[in-house]
Structure formats: structure tokens, C-alpha cells
Amino acid sequence: MRALLLAGVSALMITLSGVTMAQQNSSGKEVTGTVTTVDKQAGQIVVDGQTYQLSQGGGAGGGAATMMPAAGDKISFFYKDEGGKKVVTRIGQAQQ
Numbered sequence: 001m002r003a004l005l006l007a008g009v010s011a012l013m014i015t016l017s018g019v020t021m022a023q024q025n026s027s028g029k030e031v032t033g034t035v036t037t038v039d040k041q042a043g044q045i046v047v048d049g050q051t052y053q054l055s056q057g058g059g060a061g062g063g064a065a066t067m068m069p070a071a072g073d074k075i076s077f078f079y080k081d082e083g084g085k086k087v088v089t090r091i092g093q094a095q096q
Contacts, residue, residue, distance in 0.1 A: 027078035027080075027089050027090050028078040028079045028080035028089050028090075029078065029079055029080070030076065030077070030078050031047060031048075031050075031052075031076070031077055031078075031079065032074070032075070032076040032077075032094050033047040033048040033074070033075070034047065034048060034072065034073070034074050034075075035047055035069045035070065035071050035072065035073045035074075035075060036048070036049070036071060037071060038068065038069065038070060038071055040068055045068075045069060045088075047075070047077075050086065051086070052077070052079055052086045052087070052088050053085045053086065053087045053088065054068070054087075054088050054091075055087055055088055055089055067091050067092075069091070073093070074093070074094040075091060075092065075093060075094055076091075076092055076093070076094045076095065077089075077090060077091040077092065078090040078091075
């Protein structure tokens with residue numbers, strides 16, 4: 001009985017770690033949500049209560065700053081924690 005319980009817990013831990021890995025890749029952590037606030041001057045957006053800094057660089061895909069979403073837009077994006085800020089590395093329209 002104990003061996004069966006341990007096997008089940010191990011399988012669950014492997015499954016959960018797979019979910020975490022699927023949400024984070026070389027572009028950072030993936031988020032999908034609705035934009036509630038846009039501050040073009042500061043280059044920031046608020047999505048579901050969290051503030052994200054749009055990247056100023058022109059990385060792969062033209063950089064996040066090339067697309068400034070509007071309040072109410074549903075978007076998907078990747079971000080990395082840099083210096084205590086959540087910096088967007090890739091951004092696009094959420095898939096329906």
C-alpha cells in the first residue's frame with residue numbers, strides 16, 4: 001500500500017514539474033491575460049493586476065516595445081525577471 005502511494009506521489013510530482021517547464025522557456029515565463037492599464041510614457045502595462053515593463057530592445061520578433069496593446073486587449077506574452085522588474089521579451093495577441 002505504501003509503495004503504491006509513493007508511486008502515485010512521484011508521478012504527480014513529475015507531472016507538475018512538466019507543467020511548470022511548459023510555461024517557461026528561453027524567452028521567459030508565459031502569461032496570457034487581459035490588459036487593464038497601459039502607460040505608454042513609462043512603457044508599462046498592467047495585466048491581471050501585475051505590472052510588466054515593455055522591453056526597449058529590438059530582440060527577436062522586433063522587440064516587445066514595437067507593439068503597445070490597448071486596455072481590454074487579451075494578450076499572450078513572455079517575460080523575464082530583471083532587476084526586480086518583469087520585463088516583456090515577446091508579446092502577441094492571445095489565441096482564441
